[in-house]
Amino acid sequence: MITALYPIHEVFTSIQGEGAFLGEAQVFVRLDGCPLRCSWCDTPGTWKLPAEGASMEGDDHLLEKAWNSAEEIAAGIEALDPDGSRTVSVTGGEPLMWPHLLPELRQLLPDRRLHLETAGAFPGSLKQVLESVDHISADHKLPEDLRPPVALRGELEFEPAPVDASDWRSARREVLALIADRDACAKLVVAGGRSTADFDEILQDHASLAPGLPLYVQPATAIRDVPAPDSQAIFELADRASALGLSTRVVPQLHVQLGLR
Numbered sequence: 001m002i003t004a005l006y007p008i009h010e011v012f013t014s015i016q017g018e019g020a021f022l023g024e025a026q027v028f029v030r031l032d033g034c035p036l037r038c039s040w041c042d043t044p045g046t047w048k049l050p051a052e053g054a055s056m057e058g059d060d061h062l063l064e065k066a067w068n069s070a071e072e073i074a075a076g077i078e079a080l081d082p083d084g085s086r087t088v089s090v091t092g093g094e095p096l097m098w099p100h101l102l103p104e105l106r107q108l109l110p111d112r113r114l115h116l117e118t119a120g121a122f123p124g125s126l127k128q129v130l131e132s133v134d135h136i137s138a139d140h141k142l143p144e145d146l147r148p149p150v151a152l153r154g155e156l157e158f159e160p161a162p163v164d165a166s167d168w169r170s171a172r173r174e175v176l177a178l179i180a181d182r183d184a185c186a187k188l189v190v191a192g193g194r195s196t197a198d199f200d201e202i203l204q205d206h207a208s209l210a211p212g213l214p215l216y217v218q219p220a221t222a223i224r225d226v227p228a229p230d231s232q233a234i235f236e237l238a239d240r241a242s243a244l245g246l247s248t249r250v251v252p253q254l255h256v257q258l259g260l261r
């Protein structure tokens, strides 16, 4: 089903703090709605959908309504960056809950670079947007880092979220096959208490299905009851990934370091 309105958490300008475009000034479109529950999630305020007809919370938002058409979102992007020089990163929440938005934005903003930041859990929805984006950043999720998914409310139809390790394995392999030969990268968040062995299946899948896909290892920022990893664990993981032939970079969250959103 085509959803004409999309739940916008915020549209804002900042510095890209993660992945292949680290440090680039961008426009961010952050969507609401995510059924996943990563233990180290730093945007839990995006998990739930706003009520139908709701206004934006707070008083510093570019858009007035929580639900907006693609045209309204595109107008917000143009207002923030009138000369069109900035890449637009569509993030969340999980933006692939709304796979029709990117093709719509592609039509409305044909000359903009459009990037997608996704959890890498929804290959069916990813297929729908592949030709609409210039770059994809997909996470590798460790099932042990996730609590059970929570269905988004309402009558909208969403691609089911992975529930267990087997689902995650299938989703990961499908996503890797889809993005292997595209302008894309994978991000692996590493929380404290994890060892290189915990990630071995993920690294093996990455190396066999998408050997040319860059890997960004991101030490988790300590949050709630999740500690940051120690540097030795990060070093060993990066070393293992490199030994498998992966182009690997360790990149802390730059926007957090700079105190930006």
Ligand code: SF4
Binding pocket: 034, 035, 036, 037, 038, 040, 041, 042, 043, 044, 046, 092, 093, 094, 119
């Ligand atoms: S997929 Fe993203 S928004 Fe959803 S819980 Fe994980 S980190 Fe948070």
